[in-house]
Amino acid sequence: xxxxxxxxxxxxxxxxxxxxxxxxxxxxxxxxxxxxxxxxxxxxxxxxxxxxxxxxxxxxxxxxxxxxxxxxxxxxxxxxxxxxxxxxxxxxxxxxxxxxxxxxxxxxxxxxxxxxxxxxxxxxxxxxxxxxxxxxxxxxxxxxxxxxxxxxxxxxxxxxxxxxxxxxxxxxxxxxxxxxxxxxxxxxxxxxxxxxxxxxxxxxxxxxxxxxxxxxxxxxxxxxxxxxxxxxxxxxxxxxxxxxxxxxxxxxxxxxxxxxxxxxxxxxxxxxxxxxxxxxxxxxxxxxxxxxxxxxxxxxxxxxxxxxxxxxxxxxxxxxxxxxxxxxxxxxxxxxxxxxxxxxxxxxxxxxxxxxxx
Amino acid sequence: xxxxxxxxxxxxxxxxxxxxxxxxxxxxxxxxxxxxxxxxxxxxxxxxxxxxxxxxxxxxxxxxxxxxxxxxxxxxxxxxxxxxxxxxxxxxxxxxxxxxxxxxxxxxxxxxxxxxxxxxxxxxxxxxxxxxxxxxxxxxxxxxxxxxxxxxxxxxxxxxxxxxxxxxxxxxxxxxxxxxxxxxxxxxxxxxxxxxxxxxxxxxxxxxxxxxxxxxxxxxxxxxxxxxxxxxxxxxxxxxxxxxxxxxxxxxxxxxxxxxxxxxxxxxxxxxxxxxxxxxxxxxxxxxxxxxxxxxxxxxxxxxxxxxxxxxxxxxxxxxxxxxxxxxxxxxxxxxxxxxxxxxxxxxxxxxxxxxxx
DNA sequence: CTGAAAGCGCTAACAG
DNA sequence: CTGTTAGCGCTTTCAG
Numbered sequence: 001x002x003x004x005x006x007x008x009x010x011x012x013x014x015x016x017x018x019x020x021x022x023x024x025x026x027x028x029x030x031x032x033x034x035x036x037x038x039x040x041x042x043x044x045x046x047x048x049x050x051x052x053x054x055x056x057x058x059x060x061x062x063x064x065x066x067x068x069x070x071x072x073x074x075x076x077x078x079x080x081x082x083x084x085x086x087x088x089x090x091x092x093x094x095x096x097x098x099x100x101x102x103x104x105x106x107x108x109x110x111x112x113x114x115x116x117x118x119x120x121x122x123x124x125x126x127x128x129x130x131x132x133x134x135x136x137x138x139x140x141x142x143x144x145x146x147x148x149x150x151x152x153x154x155x156x157x158x159x160x161x162x163x164x165x166x167x168x169x170x171x172x173x174x175x176x177x178x179x180x181x182x183x184x185x186x187x188x189x190x191x192x193x194x195x196x197x198x199x200x201x202x203x204x205x206x207x208x209x210x211x212x213x214x215x216x217x218x219x220x221x222x223x224x225x226x227x228x229x230x231x232x233x234x235x236x237x238x239x240x241x242x243x244x245x246x247x248x249x250x251x252x253x254x255x256x257x258x259x260x261x262x263x264x265x266x267x268x269x270x271x272x273x274x275x276x277x278x279x280x281x282x283x284x285x286x287x288x289x290x291x292x293x294x295x296x297x298x299x300x301x302x303x304x305x306x307x308x309x310x311x312x313x314x315x316x317x318x319x320x321x322x323x324x325x326x327x328x329x330x331x332x333x334x335x336x337x338x339x340x341x342x343x344x345x346x347x348x349x350x351x352x353x354x355x356x357x358x
Numbered sequence: 359x360x361x362x363x364x365x366x367x368x369x370x371x372x373x374x375x376x377x378x379x380x381x382x383x384x385x386x387x388x389x390x391x392x393x394x395x396x397x398x399x400x401x402x403x404x405x406x407x408x409x410x411x412x413x414x415x416x417x418x419x420x421x422x423x424x425x426x427x428x429x430x431x432x433x434x435x436x437x438x439x440x441x442x443x444x445x446x447x448x449x450x451x452x453x454x455x456x457x458x459x460x461x462x463x464x465x466x467x468x469x470x471x472x473x474x475x476x477x478x479x480x481x482x483x484x485x486x487x488x489x490x491x492x493x494x495x496x497x498x499x500x501x502x503x504x505x506x507x508x509x510x511x512x513x514x515x516x517x518x519x520x521x522x523x524x525x526x527x528x529x530x531x532x533x534x535x536x537x538x539x540x541x542x543x544x545x546x547x548x549x550x551x552x553x554x555x556x557x558x559x560x561x562x563x564x565x566x567x568x569x570x571x572x573x574x575x576x577x578x579x580x581x582x583x584x585x586x587x588x589x590x591x592x593x594x595x596x597x598x599x600x601x602x603x604x605x606x607x608x609x610x611x612x613x614x615x616x617x618x619x620x621x622x623x624x625x626x627x628x629x630x631x632x633x634x635x636x637x638x639x640x641x642x643x644x645x646x647x648x649x650x651x652x653x654x655x656x657x658x659x660x661x662x663x664x665x666x667x668x669x670x671x672x673x674x675x676x677x678x679x680x681x682x683x684x685x686x687x688x689x690x691x692x693x694x695x696x697x698x699x700x701x702x703x704x705x706x707x708x709x710x711x712x713x714x715x716x
Numbered sequence: 717c718t719g720a721a722a723g724c725g726c727t728a729a730c731a732g
Numbered sequence: 733c734t735g736t737t738a739g740c741g742c743t744t745t746c747a748g
Contacts, residue, residue, distance in 0.1 A: 008740095008741055008742085009741065009743095018718080018719085019718065019720075020719085020720095020741095020742080020743095021719060021720080021744085021745095022717085022719080024742075024743065024744085025717095028743090031717085031718055033717070034717060036717090037717085050739080051740055053742075054740045055413055055417050055455065055741080055742095056417055056724095056740065056743090057728090057741080057742055058724090058742090059413050059417050059724050059725070059741080060723085060724060060741070060743040060744085061724085061742075062723080062724050062743085062744095067734085068585045097413065097743080102453070176710060179707070179709070179710065181734030182706045183706040185706075186704055186705065187704075190548060190664075191548045191549065193551040223706070278734060296579055334747055338713075339710060339713060341701070341707070341710045341711045342706075342707040342710045343699070343701060343702075343707075344702040344704065346544055346545075346548075346702065348537065348541040348543075348544040348700075349541045349699070349701075349702065351537070351696060352534060352698070352699045352700045353699045355696075355697060355699075362730045366724095366725055367725065367726065368726095376734080376735085377734065377735040378726080378727095378735085378736090379734065379737095380733085380734060381737075382726075382727065382728085383733090386727090389733095390733055391733070395733085395734085410725080410726075411724090411725055411726070413724090413725080414724070414725030414727090414740090415727080416726090417724085417725080417726070417740045417742090418725070418726035418728085418740060418742070419727055419728085419740085420727080420740050421727085421728095462726095501735085
């Protein structure tokens with residue numbers, strides 16, 4: 001048990017017969033130390049199992065840190081509004097620590113907007129970055145540049161995948177999408193009392209996002225495939241931005257098919273589907289979607305939505321920023337990835353998720 | 359946006375025309391300040407929206423804090439072992455902050471053990487206490503004494519109820535038990551495809567604990583009562599410590615009844631029931647219980663247990679200690695109570711809850 | 717290459 | 733009642 005609470009830099013300086021300045025130099029590899037001194041200091045360091053007092057460390061280093069957040073415009077999508085709430089909370093949380101979190105928003109509909117913003121962001125030379133790789137190709141350019149100038153970055157809403165492995169994010173925060181799809185399947189399976197048609201609805205999604213969505217769908221199908229029977233037949237429907245409103249398109253689809261269960265792998269798609277089910281009086285169709293958006297909660301309460309899987313974007317952002325701060329301020333390394341729990345939300349437990357948990 | 363990053367105590371001293379000492383005194387209500395000075399300082403404090411730099415604060419206050427934890431012996435029950443893990447994590451987390459968390463364990467089976475321990479604990483005069491009111495009557499004595507000597511305390515595994523309102527815990531951490539019972543009912547209801555007998559099993563519980571359990575049962579029954587039909591009839595069974603093992607008793611009960619669904623409101627009761635169901639080949643009976651104990655997970659995977667509701671004892675302890683530390687170190691007041699989310703655990707999502715989340 | 721010394725913002729002991 | 737001052741442990745000049 002390290003009683004090393006009490007060894008100070010001063011102590012090890014004395015033990016090594018040098019000054020605190022020298023000790024600090026070897027600790028931080030700042031050079032300008034004779035190999036002799038270095039050897040001695042390092043020996044004592046090892047022997048005493050010294051670990052610096054992070055509090056004093058960050059007080060002493062009166063440095064200001066800039067963290068840049070690059071996320072979609074919260075006004076375009078309630079999911080990102082929740083995410084933004086996490087950022088705002090982090091801003092408050094670290095206000096007095098000389099951490100400046102500045103927010104850059106890009107347009108969810110225009111990938112160019114993302115590219116434009118990374119230019120501006122990089123010019124400000126932040127000490128760390130939090131982002132979500134919505135537009136994957138553009139994000140890759142971003143990663144390359146960040147890696148190049150050695151700015152640490154953390155990704156939210158992401159899962160470790162082979163493409164990302166080529167780059168060096170400090171940490172990746174998200175959920176296991178495949179497993180998430182399996183949870184959705186399980187929930188439909190549990191609540192469905194008779195065989196029938198199922199559907200996966202892809203609504204309004206930039207193709208770039210499709211990595212997640214495909215994985216969710218795969219998990220969903222995979223779950224049912226394991227049973228090897230054909231009680232359930234699964235179709236996939238994709239609705240793209242057209243002249244006709246999504247609601248109209250979805251409504252038509254729902255009217256034509258006799259669906260027993262629907263899985264919508266996106267948060268905003270969820271309430272769009274619920275609306276359509278409502279309009280066509282098909283509320284009894286089992287519907288599983290994502291996230292505690294206002295309208296999703298409404299339809300959950302009403303019974304149109306049966307389950308929501310919570311991706312907790314607010315927590316993801318907050319957690320990402322905490323990792324970044326700990327990294328900058330206290331040199332505490334975050335995990336390489338953080339897979340959040342797959343919360344199942346129902347009519348009976350949703351309120352317990354609505355309190356602002358830290 | 360507060361550019362108050364940079365207002366130091368020194369600044370507000372200058373602005374108020376007093377010394378830093380005085381400012382510090384009014385900030386911490388240490389008295390010995392003329393009402394005139396106090397007024398001025400408070401005005402500036404308000405105007406500048408001053409908030410102290412917690413880092414400097416904890417460096418400056420070279421005070422050592424003692425926090426005493428009083429929880430059941432973790433070796434007696436895996437639930438409390440999880441709880442203990444939270445305590446250990448907190449110990450690590452605040453190691454370098456001069457916070458000394460010492461653990462007192464009492465015997466779950468002997469209420470006298472609790473009483474004995476509170477004596478010893480009080481003699482050490484800790485700065486704060488974390489406990490769980492397992493033995494309610496004995497706990498009340500404890501609360502009274504803590505209130506008397508003004509030691510702040512936080513309760514875990516508890517819900518705000520009229521009896522506790524007479525005392526002054528700093529915060530109460532737990533779940534809404536009534537709602538928890540309703541979640542259990544909902545889960546059974548969703549997964550049950552035909553009417554039938556249901557049961558609530560009370561296993562091996564000290565009567566003192568029964569407040570929670572009664573509330574869970576009430577929520578459970580209440581859910582079904584709202585439907586007003588009699589598709590489901592609910593019986594209550596209680597198993598007390600006797601010559602015969604619980605397993606035997608439960609087994610007998612299960613064999614005699616034709617139960618479609620069972621709700622067990624305790625974590626250890628859950629696997630005991632699952633064992634009995636296994637032995638009597640009644641795995642198809644829907645079983646809802648509590649918590650990610652090793653054996654519960656085993657039976658969940660095997661399909662004997664259908665759902666677990668996660669009470670996250672580890673998180674409760676950790677959170678309670680964080681509140682305490684923030685209270686002591688930074689004077690940040692915790693909420694008066696913190697109701698945690700009612701996590702639903704299934705075969706498909708349990709792994710996502712097993713990672714050690716902070 | 718090295719040591720001395722001045723802070724970082726706050727707390728607390730000590731004269732007055 | 734009030735101001736002054738010496739730290740907390742570490743970083744970072746700045747002479748030498």
